[in-house]
Amino acid sequence: xxxxxxxxxxxxxxxxxxxxxxxxxxxxxxxxxxxxxxxxxxxxxxxxxxxxxxxxxxxxxxxxxxxxxxxxxxxxxxxxxxxxxxxxxxxxxxxxxxxxxxxxxxxxxxxxxxxxxxxxxxxxxxxxxxxxxxxxxxxxxxxxxxxxxxxxxxxxxxxxxxxxxxxxxxxxxxxxxxxxxxxxxxxxxxxxxxxxxxxxxxxxxxxxxxxxxxxxxxxxxxxxxxxxxxxxxxxxxxxxxxxx
Numbered sequence: 451x452x453x454x455x456x457x458x459x460x461x462x463x464x465x466x467x468x469x470x471x472x473x474x475x476x477x478x479x480x481x482x483x484x485x486x487x488x489x490x491x492x493x494x495x496x497x498x499x500x501x502x503x504x505x506x507x508x509x510x511x512x513x514x515x516x517x518x519x520x521x522x523x524x525x526x527x528x529x530x531x532x533x534x535x536x537x538x539x540x541x542x543x544x545x546x547x548x549x550x551x552x553x554x555x556x557x558x559x560x561x562x563x564x565x566x567x568x569x570x571x572x573x574x575x576x577x578x579x580x581x582x583x584x585x586x587x588x589x590x591x592x593x594x595x596x597x598x599x600x601x602x603x604x605x606x607x608x609x610x611x612x613x614x615x616x617x618x619x620x621x622x623x624x625x626x627x628x629x630x631x632x633x634x635x636x637x638x639x640x641x642x643x644x645x646x647x648x649x650x651x652x653x654x655x656x657x658x659x660x661x662x663x664x665x666x667x668x669x670x671x672x673x674x675x676x677x678x679x680x681x682x683x684x685x686x687x688x689x690x691x692x693x694x
Contacts, residue, residue: 453499453545456618460627460643462546464687468640470522471529474681475580475587476512477607477652479673480623483507487668488538492550493632495693499539499547501622507669508537508549508623509662511589511605512681513580517561531558532578534591534603536665539622540630542692546639548628552665555591555603569640569689570633574601585609586655587678593664601664603657609678610651620649623675630692637693644682652678 454461485498485505492498498505511534516524535554541547555576556562562573575595581588586608593601613620628641654676662669 451543451545453541454547456547456621456625458616458621458625458646460641462627462641462643464641464643464685466687467521467685468688469517469519469686470524470684471517471686472515472524472681472683474513474515475582476510476679476681477587477589477605478623478675478677478679479509479605479654479657480506480675481669481671481673483669491538491552491666492540493630493637493693495637496540496542496548496550496630499541501619505539506623507662507667508535508539509603509605509659509673510535510537511580511591511603514556528558528560531556531561532580532589532591533557534576534578534589534661536661536667539626542630542637542639544692546628546692547626548630548639549626550630552667553661555593555661569631569638571631591661598664601660603659603661605654605659606656607652607654607676607678610653613649613651613677616647616649619675620677624649624677624679633689635694636691638689639692640689641687642684644684647679647682650678652676
């Protein structure tokens with residue numbers, strides 16, 4: 451099996467739009483872990499994606515803006531909300547690199563229920579906030595349903611200088627052109643595309659996280675990578691079977 455290259459823009463353009471959305475004000479926190487640590491969490495037919503012998507656990511806070519079906523234009527209120535996800539990195543038998551979500555906390559109940567029903571994605575309904583002040587962003591989340599109720603996180607970062615030439619690791623962690631999930635008795639792949647990430651360095655000012663432990667991940671210590679992006683518009687294509 452040949453694994454596709456890590457590229458700053460997709461080599462698999464979405465031919466037919468299934469969902470549109472924009473991601474704004476993203477903070478990426480990442481911890482390196484041994485592949486064997488996360489392999490049990492991945493759906494059938496996928497294995498950990500690795501770089502220099504390790505894979506990564508990601509905690510990403512952002513604002514979803516105007517999520518909607520088809521080509522858009524997206525839904526202003528119900529499709530706009532704060533979200534924080536816990537994710538892993540996967541590759542399937544076709545060599546497609548993607549992400550696997552262990553949890554996606556969001557503050558709008560309807561998108562949570564829809565994503566759970568259609569794709570069995572582990573969305574959680576949570577109280578959430580995002581505040582910006584003079585280059586400092588503060589994210590907060592407290593889970594409502596389903597459990598573990600009260601699982602929470604608080605992240606605060608200061609945005610720094612732009613990253614004109616991301617490292618191979620920074621491309622690996624951000625340039626992801628799909629997701630894998632287990633739904634309806636099979637593993638499916640959803641492709642996405644968006645412009646090249648505008649990335650910035652960021653300093654972690656505060657982290658009080660319970661979402662990684664709630665997902666069952668034995669991660670400790672400060673993250674090895676902290677990045678910020680003002681965001682990108684995103685298009686998702688429809689699901690295809692990755693494994694039975």
